[in-house]
Amino acid sequence: MEAVPAWCCAVCGGRGAAAGVPPAAGGATLVTVRGEVVKLDRGYPLVRLEDGALLRAEHAIALVKGAQERAVIGDEVLVQVPEEHDKAIIEEILPRRCTFTRKDPTERALPQVLAANFDQVIVAQPINDVNLRRLERELVLAFETGAAVAVVLTKADLAADEQQAAEVERQVRALAGPDVPVLVMSAANPVSVEAVRARLSPGTMTVLIGRSGVGKSSLVNLLAGSQVQQTQTVREGDGKGRHTTVSREIIPLPNGARVVDMPGVRGLGLWEAEGGLDAAFADIAALAEQCRFRDCRHQQEPGCAVRAAVEAGELSPQRFASYQTLVQETRTLKQRREEARWMQKEQPKIAKRPKKSKSRARR
Numbered sequence: 001m002e003a004v005p006a007w008c009c010a011v012c013g014g015r016g017a018a019a020g021v022p023p024a025a026g027g028a029t030l031v032t033v034r035g036e037v038v039k040l041d042r043g044y045p046l047v048r049l050e051d052g053a054l055l056r057a058e059h060a061i062a063l064v065k066g067a068q069e070r071a072v073i074g075d076e077v078l079v080q081v082p083e084e085h086d087k088a089i090i091e092e093i094l095p096r097r098c099t100f101t102r103k104d105p106t107e108r109a110l111p112q113v114l115a116a117n118f119d120q121v122i123v124a125q126p127i128n129d130v131n132l133r134r135l136e137r138e139l140v141l142a143f144e145t146g147a148a149v150a151v152v153l154t155k156a157d158l159a160a161d162e163q164q165a166a167e168v169e170r171q172v173r174a175l176a177g178p179d180v181p182v183l184v185m186s187a188a189n190p191v192s193v194e195a196v197r198a199r200l201s202p203g204t205m206t207v208l209i210g211r212s213g214v215g216k217s218s219l220v221n222l223l224a225g226s227q228v229q230q231t232q233t234v235r236e237g238d239g240k241g242r243h244t245t246v247s248r249e250i251i252p253l254p255n256g257a258r259v260v261d262m263p264g265v266r267g268l269g270l271w272e273a274e275g276g277l278d279a280a281f282a283d284i285a286a287l288a289e290q291c292r293f294r295d296c297r298h299q300q301e302p303g304c305a306v307r308a309a310v311e312a313g314e315l316s317p318q319r320f321a322s323y324q325t326l327v328q329e330t331r332t333l334k335q336r337r338e339e340a341r342w343m344q345k346e347q348p349k350i351a352k353r354p355k356k357s358k359s360r361a362r363r
């Protein structure tokens with residue numbers, strides 16, 4: 001098989017630019033430049049090079065083949081821009097400072113990185129339809145990134161009344177813990193957006209997550225000061241969003257901060273989440289320190305401080321139940337990953353082993 005030129009991409013399969021156009025005549029040297037993935041449109045990265053130029057890019061075969069790496073929004077990459085080639089080729093994805101990672105919903109036990117190299121995660125939920133169980137999960141994933149975390153309660157104008165809004169805010173504050181700022185805003189009240197803007201410092205990048213229809217793009221438009229993102233009404237019957245935002249994009253704001261308006265994701269399966277669980281459930285983690293057994297699972301063990309707190313009414317049974325559910329989810333996944341690793345290691349040996357039963361039958 002003919003060697004694929006090092007600069008070539010997965011799509012053209014080694015043919016260079018459009019078929020028939022040879023690669024740079026005389027083996028012209030290819031310059032590797034640094035860039036950042038600023039948009040991901042249905043899998044295609046758009047890379048901003050150091051000189052500001054924007055180029056569509058494809059992954060080098062070497063990247064996609066082995067570890068099946070794919071650049072995500074926020075990735076720092078090294079790209080080559082071959083002459084006569086209409087796209088840049090991503091040769092390398094530089095080490096990520098932090099990632100937002102969920103379990104790949106289409107795989108049994110693989111991670112899926114959704115964004116990289118940001119400073120803050122803002123979780124958005126509508127105040128008129130808060131889902132506390134989903135918020136817990138979102139917070140675990142947000143904390144697991146290691147970045148700063150904040151919650152924005154959107155659609156304040158749709159709250160039944162002030163009392164209801166205050167009660168939801170209280171519940172969310174209690175759930176998020178004392179270290180997570182909880183901001184309440186409404187697209188109908190531009191002043192309320194200023195508190196969110198104040199959390200977006202120049203030079204930092206914030207990832208905005210939340211289910212479809214909660215108002216992420218509406219918030220981004222208010223922050224940007226123009227309609228940079230499309231928005232769409234939620235469905236009438238069930239109030240669900242229509243998955244309007246489909247591409248991930250870094251949006252620069254007038255003050256020099258940047259924000260990623262994430263499409264509303266359906267599945268938020270946990271990947272590695274021990275740190276995130278301890279941070280999002282710091283109250284339970286603190287109680288667990290007092291359990292008699294270090295590896296207490298807070299089930300039937302004697303001297304369990306967590307169950308004692310539930311029985312004493314100090315810890316809500318729902319919160320304890322969701323903690324247990326999320327812990328179980330990470331355990332099941334860990335087990336699956338170990339099985340997958342074992343299969344990878346053992347399968348070649350099993351395949352090579354002589355088929356004993358047959359040879360015995362022949363004897």
Ligand SMILES: Nc1nc2c(ncn2[C@@H]2O[C@H](COP(=O)(O)OP(=O)(O)OP(=O)(O)O)[C@@H](O)[C@H]2O)c(=O)[nH]1
Nearest residue numbers: 155187213214215216217218231233243244245264
């Ligand atoms: N009343 C009211 N409606 C809002 C507010 N914020 C957003 N909306 C409306 O909610 C609908 C959904 O808003 P989007 O900004 O498109 O929601 P999204 O979170 O970006 O949704 P996806 O892109 O699907 O993930 C739109 O009709 C918005 O006008 C708000 O504060 N008050």
Ligand SMILES: [Mg+2]
Nearest residue numbers: 216217244245
């Ligand atoms: Mg949107």
Ligand SMILES: [Zn+2]
Nearest residue numbers: 291296298304
């Ligand atoms: Zn315990």
